[in-house]
Amino acid sequence: MSDSPDTRPAIEFRNVSYRLHGNGDAARALLHDLNLEVQRGETLVLLGRSGSGKTTTLKLINRLLTPSKGELLVDSRPISEWDVIRLRRMIGYVIQDVGLFPHFTVERNIGLVPKIEKWHTNRISKRVDELLQLVGLDPEIASRYPRELSGGQRQRVGVARALAADPPILLMDEPFGALDPITRAELQREFLNLQKRLRKTVVFVTHDLREALLLGTRIALMEAGRVIAVQTPEQFLASTEPLPSAYKDAFGTVL
């Protein structure tokens, strides 16, 4: 009987600190004593200005960085106990620069993880077709190279690639940051639709309050390597605390 949904958090930060190793000025603490829980199926937005530690927080989850102190759990298991390659393959990763492989076609880009997971070729091309449609692209572009695509198309391919092996967790680092406002709005809408259907656990980094309010189930506000508050968009809007207010002021005219 599995009628009670799994209520354990998908990702847990327990007193996590991260500092750069080095001498003197090079040794800087980037994150202080972070405590954070990401629930299954929610979109947790990390909102903060440049240098507040959002991206660092994200990279700790897929172990591109290792915490200096504290513990991180994925599926209630410390990530230090996970095989790092297994861990990363169950976590989709989308970054602002997209990072598509320029020498691979769209099909090979999207099918990369399935291929290294040794899926059958037919299954991969079926999956690629399915994913291209899912992110609103014509399956015809499967044979093209990334340089032949527009910025919006590239970012869509990036999302499709992250979803390829159906990972339960998705990390997105300002995925729509480099797009023009209209394409960005389009992709944000599509992300919402997609998320309604897929119910992935998403950690989404942005410095754009509008994007955070639109996409987030909850917003974790970060400042100088600390999480200041974790709130729903409604709570955030109602908040009279200085930092949320400062954000609302900064975005005041466009909210």
Place this chain on the structure above:
Amino acid sequence: MNLYQFMLQNHTEVLELTLEHLWLVGISTILAVLIGIPLGILITRYPALNKPVLGGANIIQTIPSLALFGFLLPAPWIGERADRIAILALALYALLPMIRNTYVGIKGVDRAVIEAGRGMGMTDRQLLFQVELPLALGVIIAGVRVATVISVGLATIAAAIGAGGLGEYIFRGLAMVNNQVILAGAIPAAVMALLADISLGWVEKRLSPN
């Protein structure tokens, strides 16, 4: 007797020396590729080795070629035959462009691409063979091209220790104070260098991504 007549008359010898020359350059280049490219990859993985490896290859470059041939004379097995000495010396000179271009080529791959690959769970091996090396290939081939062209020229000096090749004509011509004989060695060597440059340039273009 003009150059054309000289080469026609001695065409078997010209051909023989050309083939010898090709052999010296070919084998030494292959050796340098087999050693240099892995070393270049190694120093992208272990930055601490960067300075000693590149520094070592750099120092080799500063040794005058005649002196290097001389240094290798007493080496066991190698020193027994002049062509072995020549091949090793040429390979040593070719190392620097191979190592440096491999290193620079891999380091020049877009960080976002590497990060995305690593974040998606590619192993270091998969990243190297599926992403870094293919994307660096153009730069690596450019290194092979530079090394080969330099080797064709340097290999003429190998004749000084009796390793053969087109340098034979150059040294003979110098001794006889006969420009025709010098040119009979120098022109085929120059043509060989040009052809190597053009063909490897073509390969470089074909294998460069984008």
